[in-house]
Amino acid sequence: MSINRERLAAVFTTLCEIDSPSKQEGRVAAYLKSLFIEMGAEVFEDDSASRTGSDCGNLFIRFPDGGLDREPVFFNCHMDTVLPATGVKVKRDGEVFTSAGDTVLGSDDKAGIAALIEVMRTLQEQNIRYSPVEYIFTTCEEVGLLGVKALDPSNITAKMGYALDSSGSNRVIVGAPAANRITAEFKGIASHAGLNPEKGINAIHLAAKAIARLKLGRLDSESTANIGVITGGAASNIVPESVLVQGEVRSHAVRLLEEYTEHIRSAFQEEVDNWSDPGGNVTGSPALDFKIIPDYPVMHLPRKSAVIKRVESAGASIGAELDYVVAGGGSDANIFNSYGIQCAILSTGMEKVHSTRETIKLSDMARTAELILAILS
Structure with missing residues (x-):
């Protein structure tokens, strides 16, 4: 399995340059719906906008038949970014991405979205069998986790999943306050x-x-x-x-x-x-x-839980040394766990988030995509 790193970089840049401050995620949602429909996914947008005040709902992207008989799994990213987020221009210097300096970059959380897109393209192009999977893209995470709080958990097929929403590399967040x-x-x-x-x-x-x-x-x-x-x-x-x-x-x-x-x-x-x-x-x-x-609510995942054992096995299969840590902040994962759906948090490599100095390396995004591939296949 080989990730197309330059294609990943291009998609990441495109996503970041689509403005999507909280409650204005509609343009990113439209881009994702069109892209995933072309890839053959089942695409569903919920009615949460009436409760969050966003210009769109949460997106559910389903690939139910990848040919592999394994427990279904979901991946989650939020579509919104913090301010300043209007007119983002991505700058690249070798492996490193930044904004032009007057906005955030948007790797929080578009690095995760880009990785998920590249993973599915890789699976389809290389005819790799994968377990049933759904991508859940939420709104208004940065202003109180409003999107995930407004979704109906009965719309989620999988009983375990991963939120791609943490800084650092090869980190698995197993607890949050x-x-x-x-x-x-x-x-x-x-x-x-x-x-x-x-x-x-x-x-x-x-x-x-x-x-x-x-x-x-x-x-x-x-x-x-x-x-x-x-x-x-x-x-x-x-x-x-x-x-x-x-x-x-x-x-x-x-x-x-x-x-x-x-x-x-x-x-x-x-x-x-x-x-x-x-x-x-x-x-x-x-x-x-x-x-x-x-x-x-508080989030705590035992090391013996199914969601942790699955990522642990995936990491071992690709030689990734994963660090299992406890975080100091909340995310969509806290809410998924409160619904009774196990959800750990995976790092994507984003650094200095929530600032105009935000940065990420292509190698870290690729590493995230490779771990997702291993979880699915």
Whole structure:
């Protein structure tokens, strides 16, 4: 089995130069539908757009009869990219791909899509028998895993699969944390900052004191917490009436996720409850609107699970030394696993993602394609 590396490079470049920021994946979806229909696939687009706000649904690409009687398997990539992602121009220097420097490259996650296209072309051209396979291309992964959360898992035939969505080379992600997103609105009372400051309640000051009570950063070997966004205030001469604080908690242990989330909630609430007006000038008191939004569930795959044993065998067959690691972030794989469908994450070689310095090597993309070939055949 031999991957056509230059064809892989060409498809990757084409994909990256089709703009597809989150909720605008339609052009990439149309390209993929046309391409896979020509390759003889069963192509299905779901109705998730009505729930995600995207201009297209998730794509299900099925090749049910490859002539090999093995357990069906699926591969997943997301079609969207983070910003800035308009007018991407791919630059190549030997093995290395970058953007022109003013946008992301889009290897997250189009390197995986390109590898899947090249794998199927190789299988068909070389008449290689392969197991039943489906490709699942999701929308809106970068803005909360919206596409995979909106799909109907009964549309998935396979009971195991792989998300192609990690940096590094020859890595298999077997675990990832659960996460809660947090929004907290501190509500004070507006007043003129120069004439009547004592009649106001400064929401920013209240929020700042509450945040100062928190444990943030790496909390233990399994957990992290962060306050990432603070917005509020109207003008420098107005005691701010409201401030919105946004953050997150992640943990590989559900118990710890709940404990650290409660730590933030209780610290914020106590600061509001303990507020006092020693001068007795304020009519009213502060308030807190605290919301917890479960972002994604924890993911853990035992080394003896079928999906790990399959990639382990495939890696051995091509002499690939795979590293089995635990990740610090969530992906579509977390949601697939929550549906009861085993899904590990495979690296594609992308580096410095979510930045205009994003890069990937052709050799890493080819290595990913070779591993996929081995999994299927």
